Structure formats: structure tokens, C-alpha cells
Amino acid sequence: MPQQRAARHRKNVNAMATIEARGLRKTFGATVALDGIDLHVEEGRILGMIGPNGAGKTTALNAILGLTSYEGELKVLGRDPWTNRDKLMRDVSFIADVAVLPRWIRVSQLLDYVAGVHPRFDRAKAENFLARTTIKRTSKVRELSKGMVAQLHLAIVMAIDARLLVLDEPTLGLDILYRKQFYDSLLNDYFDRSRTIIVTTHQVEEVQDVLTDLMFIDRGRIVLECSMEEFDSRYLEVMVNPEHLAAARALKPMHERPVFGRSVLLFDRVDRDQLETMGEVRRPSIADLFVAVMSPHSQNVAVSASLRRDEPAGQANQVGAAK
Amino acid sequence: MNSSETVPESAGVSDPGDRPATPQPFYWSVRRELWENRSIYVAPILVAIVVLFGFLVSTIGLPERRREVLLLDPAKARAAIEAPYDMAAIMLILTAFIVGVFYCLDALYGERRDRSILFWKSLPVSDRTTLLSKATIPLVVLPLVTFAIVVATQLVMMLWTSLLLISHGMSPASTWTYVPLFRNSFILLYGLAAIALWHAPIYGWALLISGWARRATFLWAILPFFAIAFFERITFGTSHFASMLKDRLMGFAPTAFAFNMHSVDCPQLTPGTYLSSPGLWLGLMVAVVFIAVAIRLRRYRGPL
Numbered sequence: 318m319p320q321q322r323a324a325r326h327r328k329n330v331n332a333m334a335t336i337e338a339r340g341l342r343k344t345f346g347a348t349v350a351l352d353g354i355d356l357h358v359e360e361g362r363i364l365g366m367i368g369p370n371g372a373g374k375t376t377a378l379n380a381i382l383g384l385t386s387y388e389g390e391l392k393v394l395g396r397d398p399w400t401n402r403d404k405l406m407r408d409v410s411f412i413a414d415v416a417v418l419p420r421w422i423r424v425s426q427l428l429d430y431v432a433g434v435h436p437r438f439d440r441a442k443a444e445n446f447l448a449r450t451t452i453k454r455t456s457k458v459r460e461l462s463k464g465m466v467a468q469l470h471l472a473i474v475m476a477i478d479a480r481l482l483v484l485d486e487p488t489l490g491l492d493i494l495y496r497k498q499f500y501d502s503l504l505n506d507y508f509d510r511s512r513t514i515i516v517t518t519h520q521v522e523e524v525q526d527v528l529t530d531l532m533f534i535d536r537g538r539i540v541l542e543c544s545m546e547e548f549d550s551r552y553l554e555v556m557v558n559p560e561h562l563a564a565a566r567a568l569k570p571m572h573e574r575p576v577f578g579r580s581v582l583l584f585d586r587v588d589r590d591q592l593e594t595m596g597e598v599r600r601p602s603i604a605d606l607f608v609a610v611m612s613p614h615s616q617n618v619a620v621s622a623s624l625r626r627d628e629p630a631g632q633a634n635q636v637g638a639a640k
Numbered sequence: 641m642n643s644s645e646t647v648p649e650s651a652g653v654s655d656p657g658d659r660p661a662t663p664q665p666f667y668w669s670v671r672r673e674l675w676e677n678r679s680i681y682v683a684p685i686l687v688a689i690v691v692l693f694g695f696l697v698s699t700i701g702l703p704e705r706r707r708e709v710l711l712l713d714p715a716k717a718r719a720a721i722e723a724p725y726d727m728a729a730i731m732l733i734l735t736a737f738i739v740g741v742f743y744c745l746d747a748l749y750g751e752r753r754d755r756s757i758l759f760w761k762s763l764p765v766s767d768r769t770t771l772l773s774k775a776t777i778p779l780v781v782l783p784l785v786t787f788a789i790v791v792a793t794q795l796v797m798m799l800w801t802s803l804l805l806i807s808h809g810m811s812p813a814s815t816w817t818y819v820p821l822f823r824n825s826f827i828l829l830y831g832l833a834a835i836a837l838w839h840a841p842i843y844g845w846a847l848l849i850s851g852w853a854r855r856a857t858f859l860w861a862i863l864p865f866f867a868i869a870f871f872e873r874i875t876f877g878t879s880h881f882a883s884m885l886k887d888r889l890m891g892f893a894p895t896a897f898a899f900n901m902h903s904v905d906c907p908q909l910t911p912g913t914y915l916s917s918p919g920l921w922l923g924l925m926v927a928v929v930f931i932a933v934a935i936r937l938r939r940y941r942g943p944l
Contacts, residue, residue, distance in 0.1 A: 379942070382761075382762075383761075384942055386940070402767075402939070406761075406763055406764040407764045411758075416755060417756055417758040417943075421675075422675065422676070426675050430672055431763065433665070433667065435663060435763060436662070436764070
């Protein structure tokens with residue numbers, strides 16, 4: 318897997334940028350949803366955007382999809398998404414979340430409609446994909462289970478020859494089987510190096526081996542950005558033997574957490590051989606790194622994140638009080 | 641034209657193809673509206689069935705009454721014989737108006753309420769195409785549906801009447817001369833077009849509110865007008881605004897038709913008066929503005 322990713326990366330070093338943003342900013346009243354983000358996503362990448370609720374992920378995706386206005390510069394496949402949404406959508410697909418297919422429509426009507434309006438839709442491909450499911454052509458969307466609706470939407474999206482696919486919490490509320498299947502189909506039957514995928518999810522563990530690039534967003538800012546190769550080479554997690562704890566702490570870990578009475582320390586750019594003398598070294602999960610990166614900001618990220626979402630005034634007070 | 645040009649052309653014609661070579665977003669968007677809003681044809685059909693049933697009941701004792709009616713002078717006889725046919729048409733036109741207004745009020749609101757706007761916006765269909773396809777429903781589709789159903793209903797009524805008269809040894813000719821179906825159909829088509837264009841700003845307004853309001857689209861659509869009319873009444877004691885509203889609802893009738901109570905051939909069609917009335921063109925301009933604003937609004941709107 319890492320070699321494969323490396324090959325992908327090398328091939329695309331000089332590829333054109335699918336998304337190019339400079340100082341992307343969006344405010345809702347006094348709330349800053351996006352605080353001047355710079356983005357550069359190249360063709361052939363699978364970028365995971367990870368962040369707490371209300372961090373600005375969906376706002377960023379909406380800007381990329383032409384669903385929301387913004388300040389700053391943004392070009393998606395060379396177009397301005399806000400003024401050119403309909404043209405952009407010939408080359409971009411997205412699944413906003415599992416429940417956006419109209420409930421009244423029949424599966425056959427849905428296929429007719431997309432075939433009728435989309436120049437890059439291959440109906441036979443969608444039919445093939447649906448043939449592997451139990452979805453009946455005569456069913457209405459309202460009669461399908463949540464998992465089947467996700468399969469249906471995926472079948473449509475995979476039959477569209479798009480250059481950018483945007484997935485915003487595509488597997489929210491699905492059971493483990495459907496989630497696994499979802500990413501498997503996406504990687505095996507859809508993704509190739511001429512496409513780009515951006516995905517946001519809270520289920521970070523299931524995308525860890527899917528991504529080529531990783532981005533953490535918090536409070537409208539990018540707080541971490543790296544390729545997965547970089548992730549693998551930079552970050553190491555050590556379950557430190559108690560006798561080495563002081564020495565390990567001297568190497569300035571990013572984060573420390575107790576696990577079964579022992580300390581697990583996360584290091585950034587510390588020599589692996591040196592760490593191996595102190596305990597069991599392993600590759601951290603994205604979730605571990607996320608917690609480590611988010612923690613220094615505030616002692617209770619979760620609380621402030623949930624406050625921020627609905628109560629901008631509350632957050633302002635909190636920040637003011639902290640100062 | 642040389643042969644190298646004709647070859648690809650004929651190849652294109654000979655290949656019917658299951659898939660259209662070019663996407664037809666407008667055509668499919670209109671079809672989509674018909675899939676979603678079956679009330680567009682179901683409601684008029686139900687009303688037609690009710691009308692037919694009422695007519696069926698009313699024809700008990702028809703042959704005797706018809707004998708009496710035919711003793712009157714031709715204008716009165718015509719009026720009496722034609723009345724149920726006009727009534728059926730009016731009921732169906734009124735139904736189409738109500739269906740049209742409620743369709744428009746939900747057209748942009750429904751897709752935001754059920755979040756499906758995110759799906760529709762993920763397809764290469766512009767907001768303009770979407771709005772124009774939605775405006776097509778009350779302005780073109782509903783009048784055509786109404787026309788077909790009215791003509792079918794009137795035909796059934798005439799056939800039933802004829803059967804009834806024949807079974808009583810009378811000639812059905814009185815019905816067919818006093819209710820000229822072909823001419824009536826033409827008047828109906830003209831009337832439906834005149835009404836649709838006259839009501840265009842009403843539909844445009846409903847679409848605009850549908851794209852703007854976060855809830856209670858019906859109230860937002862009508863309450864401002866009541867408020868203004870009420871305000872004018874208590875402040876200035878006048879009712880210009882109310883009469884303006886009434887003109888917008890009913891003003892097509894005096895401009896598109898000339899009603900002559902003494903003529904056997906009423907009503908007269910006056911397309912000249914209709915097409916030269918400022919009310920029509922002002923209304924159309926307002927409708928265009930409303931729809932343009934609704935197109936703009938849809939770009940800004942997401943799920944509720």
C-alpha cells in the first residue's frame with residue numbers, strides 16, 4: 318500500500334491542480350466558518366478532511382461545489398464554482414450525505430433523469446452496479462433502506478465519468494458492512510489516477526488506508542496538512558516502558574495518553590531507532606494524531622467545538638475569558 | 641454539399657440510439673416535475689369525474705325539460721343547454737389555477753425541505769433551466785392538461801345526453817347545434833392561453849416565495865397582499881389595491897372576450913383588445929422579474 322501511494326504521488330507531482338484556493342473565507346454573521354484557507358489539491362489524490370463538527374469542512378466543500386458564496390480566490394478544474402456550478406457539475410460529482418435522493422422518485426426514473434441531463438453518465442455502468450445489489454428498478458427511494466439508498470447514489474456517481482468526486486460524510490449512519498463495501502467499490506471500481514476524491518468523515522479509521530493526503534481543519538483553519546507518506550514517516554507512537562518514561566518525555570512528544578496504566582507518547586520527526594529502545598513503536602492512527610494536534614489549542618476541544626457550532630456569541634465569550 | 645459531408649449526416653440519422661447524443665436538461669426537468677407532482681393531472685381528472693357524476697344525476701328527467709327549453713327563443717335555449725358545459729369547463733379551469741398555485745408554492749420549497757436540492761444541484765442543470773421547467777408547468781402543461789380533460793369531459797356529457805334523448809325518441813341535434821364542440825374547443829384553448837399569461841405574475845410570485853420562505857409559503861404568499869389592502873382601506877378609505885388584485889385574478893375576462901347577452905354567438909373573442917391591454921404586458925414583465933429573482937435565489941439556497 319505505501320509503495321502504491323508513493324508511485325501515485327510520483328506520477329502526479331507535476332499534474333495540474335484540481336482545486337486551487339487562496340485565502341478562502343466565509344462568514345455567517347459574526348461566525349467565521351472559513352478563515353482564509355489555502356488549498357492545492359492535485360489530480361489523482363484522495364484527500365481526507367478531518368475536523369470537529371462546525372470546523373468548516375462542509376463549508377469548504379460547499380464552496381468547492383458552488384453551493385455557497387465565498388471571499389477569496391477559488392478555482393475548481395479551472396472554473397469559478399459559484400458562478401459556473403452547472404458547467405462544473407459535468408466534471409464533478411458529489412454525495413452530500415446519505416439522505417439527499419428525492420424520496421418520491423423511482424429507481425428507473427432516477428436513471429432516466431440522470432441519463433437525460435448528464436453528458437458523462439454511462440447508464441449501462443450504473444445498471445451493472447445495481448445488478449449486484451437487491452435494489453429493484455421499480456422501487457421508490459422511500460421504500461429502500463438507508464444502506465440501499467447509499468448504494469443507489471454510489472451506483473449513479475460511479476457511472477459518471479467525473480474528474481472530481483466530493484464526499485461529505487458519505488457513510489453517516491450506515492452499518493459496518495455497507496461502509497466497508499462503499500469504500501471498496503470506490504477504490505476498486507471507480508478511482509484511478511485521473512480522478513480526485515475529497516472526503517470528510519468522522520469514521521477516520523476506515524479511510525486511513527484509502528487516503529493519499531490528510532488535512533485537519535479546526536475553527537475554519539487548516540491545522541495540519543500532509544501526504545500519507547509523510548504521515549507514515551513523520552509520526553510514531555510509542556508505548557513507553559515505565560523506566561524510559563522520563564527519557565521519552567525529554568524528546569518532546571506531541572501528546573501523551575495513558576493506556577492500561579502505561580503511557581503512549583506520540584512523536585513528530587523523532588528517530589525510530591531511538592524510540593524503539595524505549596518501548597513498542599507503531600504507526601499512530603489518524604484519530605490519535607487528530608487528538609494530539611487538537612489538544613494544545615484548548616483543554617476541551619469537544620466542548621468548544623460544540624459551542625462554536627450554534628453559539629458564536631458563546632465562543633467569543635469563552636475566548637475572551639481565556640485571555 | 642459534397643459527399644464527405646453527407647456521410648456523417650446520414651450516419652447520424654440512421655442511428656436512433658437509446659441515449660440522446662446531447663443532454664436535454666429542460667425536457668427531463670419538466671418530466672421530472674410530472675413524476676413528482678402527479679396532482680397536475682390527477683386533480684383535474686378527479687374533478688372531472690365529480691362533474692360527470694353531478695351531470696349524470698342532473699340528467700334525470702332531461703328529455704321533458706329539453707322539450708320545454710326548445711320552446712324558448714334561441715338565445716335562451718342555447719344558454720340553458722350550454723350552461724352545464726360551461727360550468728364543467730369553469731370548474732376545471734379553477735382546479736388548474738389552484739393546482740398551479742400550490743404547485744408553485746412547493747416547487748422550490750419542497751426540494752429544500754427534503755434536502756434533495758443537494759442532489760439536484762449535483763447535476764449539470766442550471767438554476768435557470770430548473771426555474772424555467774418549473775414555470776412551464778402552470779404556464780404550458782396545466783393549460784394543455786386542462787384543455788384535454790375539459791374536451792373529454794364535454795364529449796362524454798354530449799354523448800350521454802344524445803343517448804338519453806335518442807332513447808326517448810328525440811333528436812340529439814339540439815345538443816350538437818347549441819354546443820358546438822369544435823368551436824368551443826377553440827374558444828377554450830384561446831381562453832386557457834389568455835388566463836395562463838394573465839396569471840403569470842401570480843405563478844411567478846408563488847415561485848419566488850417558494851424559493852425564499854423558510855416555512856409557511858402559503859401565508860407568506862398571500863398575507864402581504866391582505867395587509868396592504870387592509871392598510872389602504874383603514875388609512876385612506878380607498879380600495880385601489882384590492883381592485884388591482886381583483887383585476888389580476890379576473891381581468892383576463894373583459895379584455896380577452898366581449899360578452900354580448902343578446903347575441904346567439906357569445907362570447908366574442910377579442911384577441912386585439914387582450915394583446916393591447918397594458919395589464920397583460922405589465923403582468924408579464926412582473927412575472928419575468930419574479931422568476932429572475934427566483935433563479936438568483938436558488939443559487940443561494942440550500943437545504944432548510
